[in-house]
Amino acid sequence: MNGRAREWLREIPCRVGEIAIDRGDAGRWILTHRDDRARAELHPHDGAEAAVELARYDDAGNFRPLKTAPNLRHGWRLVLADEQEVERALDFFYPARLATWRSWRAGELRTTPLRETLERQSGMYRVTAKITETQANELVANFCRSDGGCLRTILWRRDATGTLPSTLLPAEKFDPQHDQTGRGEAALPLLCQEACNLLVAASREVVKSTPAL
Numbered sequence: 425m426n427g428r429a430r431e432w433l434r435e436i437p438c439r440v441g442e443i444a445i446d447r448g449d450a451g452r453w454i455l456t457h458r459d460d461r462a463r464a465e466l467h468p469h470d471g472a473e474a475a476v477e478l479a480r481y482d483d484a485g486n487f488r489p490l491k492t493a494p495n496l497r498h499g500w501r502l503v504l505a506d507e508q509e510v511e512r513a514l515d516f517f518y519p520a521r522l523a524t525w526r527s528w529r530a531g532e533l534r535t536t537p538l539r540e541t542l543e544r545q546s547g548m549y550r551v552t553a554k555i556t557e558t559q560a561n562e563l564v565a566n567f568c569r570s571d572g573g574c575l576r577t578i579l580w581r582r583d584a585t586g587t588l589p590s591t592l593l594p595a596e597k598f599d600p601q602h603d604q605t606g607r608g609e610a611a612l613p614l615l616c617q618e619a620c621n622l623l624v625a626a627s628r629e630v631v632k633s634t635p636a637l
């Protein structure tokens with residue numbers, strides 16, 4: 425590795441979410457799905473822009489609205505010219521996650537409690553502020569869980585008093601040192617500093633489906 429290597433590329437293979445990053449020849453870098461590192465027959469791609477399409481659909485061809493969902497497609501190998509290209513590709517796979525990690529490492533990341541996120545909603549999402557504590561506890565557990573939901577590490581709390589986002593999630597879900605893919609390897613965490621739009625939309629569905637008392 426040359427002296428300019430990014431601080432997050434110290435460990436090779438570097439793992440980010442479901443992606444493994446290895447060194448190639450002539451200073452190039454190779455990205456694959458972590459499940460595919462040992463596979464010989466992978467469809468070749470090159471250039472960071474290829475990540476846009478690779479991140480768009482899952483193995484079954486379904487659109488992936490949540491880029492940090494654990495359903496990145498398999499079977500590809502992405503060759504990148506330098507570390508800058510690796511960062512660009514990661515930004516297509518996992519938008520803004522590298523910048524968020526850097527901000528967190530610098531102690532500058534601001535997190536927003538779920539209640540604050542819901543209370544600032546307007547229009548058709550204003551109703552989300554009515555979600556009950558029990559409903560929020562269950563929704564976050566189902567929607568954000570790492571096995572089938574989302575690979576981000578949750579840093580936000582449910583309210584300003586520091587209530588856990590969900591008592592139904594394991595403690596590892598809130599631990600940036602934990603590999604959320606369940607492989608138990610060192611991995612750069614995909615951090616969640618604030619409830620995403622999809623969780624807000626799901627909150628609306630929960631509230632709307634609650635029978636009026």
Ligand code: SF4
Pocket residue numbers: 492567568573574575576577578616618619620621622623
């Ligand atoms: S709120 Fe965060 S952890 Fe939950 S699904 Fe959205 S991005 Fe993932």
